[in-house]
Amino acid sequence: MSEAFEIRLFHPDDIKQVVLINQQSLPENYPEQFFLGLHYHAPQAFFVASVDDRVVGYIMCRIERGISGFGRLPTKKGHIVSVAVLNDRRNHGIGTALIAAAMEGMIDYGASEFFLEVRKTNEAAIAIYEKLGFRVKRVLRGYYRDGEDAYLMAKKLYESQEDDEPDA
Ligand SMILES: CC(C)(COP(=O)(O)OP(=O)(O)OC[C@H]1O[C@@H](n2cnc3c(N)ncnc32)[C@H](O)[C@@H]1OP(=O)(O)O)[C@@H](O)C(=O)NCCC(=O)NCCS
Numbered sequence: 001m002s003e004a005f006e007i008r009l010f011h012p013d014d015i016k017q018v019v020l021i022n023q024q025s026l027p028e029n030y031p032e033q034f035f036l037g038l039h040y041h042a043p044q045a046f047f048v049a050s051v052d053d054r055v056v057g058y059i060m061c062r063i064e065r066g067i068s069g070f071g072r073l074p075t076k077k078g079h080i081v082s083v084a085v086l087n088d089r090r091n092h093g094i095g096t097a098l099i100a101a102a103m104e105g106m107i108d109y110g111a112s113e114f115f116l117e118v119r120k121t122n123e124a125a126i127a128i129y130e131k132l133g134f135r136v137k138r139v140l141r142g143y144y145r146d147g148e149d150a151y152l153m154a155k156k157l158y159e160s161q162e163d164d165e166p167d168a
Pocket residue numbers: 025026083084085086089090091092093094095096097116117118119122123124125127128131
């Protein structure tokens with residue numbers, strides 16, 4: 001089943017609804033300034049989904065510099081910091097569309113690989129990331145405040161890129 005939704009860039013006017021969705025969807029919550037700071041640094045990689053002009057989901061990312069491959073060359077890595085969709089709007093393709101849009105935005109900033117942390121028990125999110133080509137690179141023991149482990153998942157833009165771990 002699908003419903004009409006729009007993916008568009010975040011605007012600071014959306015902040016209250018984005019913070020609310022974050023609080024309702026995830027144990028990892030942040031003050032408004034954290035969201036606005038990420039938006040300031042990478043506005044083209046912060047998207048919201050709306051249904052009938054109401055924001056129902058968001059994704060925000062950070063562009064991080066690192067080194068990659070055996071040549072240890074400088075590279076830009078796109079970090080998906082947080083993504084969530086309102087509970088009653090899930091399973092309509094909104095999360096997948098948000099992640100795809102954010103990856104395009106991060107590519108425009110020069111990112112050639114992407115990574116994220118996800119709870120080991122978060123089957124829905126892991127399934128989406130795998131569908132989009134992300135793979136589990138390692139386990140981050142006790143990553144979350146409540147002690148749960150995270151998977152570090154990553155994806156290269158080009159299959160031919162040398163495989164190594166992102167410098168998170
Ligand atoms: C992760 C999240 C953003 C996905 O949003 P969404 O709009 O439901 O995503 P989509 O509709 O695009 O895709 C849902 C997919 O998950 C799958 N799925 C749902 N529940 C699942 C489960 N328990 N196990 C495995 N797959 C599951 C669906 O089958 C669907 O896959 P498909 O596209 O192949 O059919 C949403 O579940 C959410 O906000 N979760 C809470 C916040 C969160 O966990 N964020 C990620 C932190 S890393």
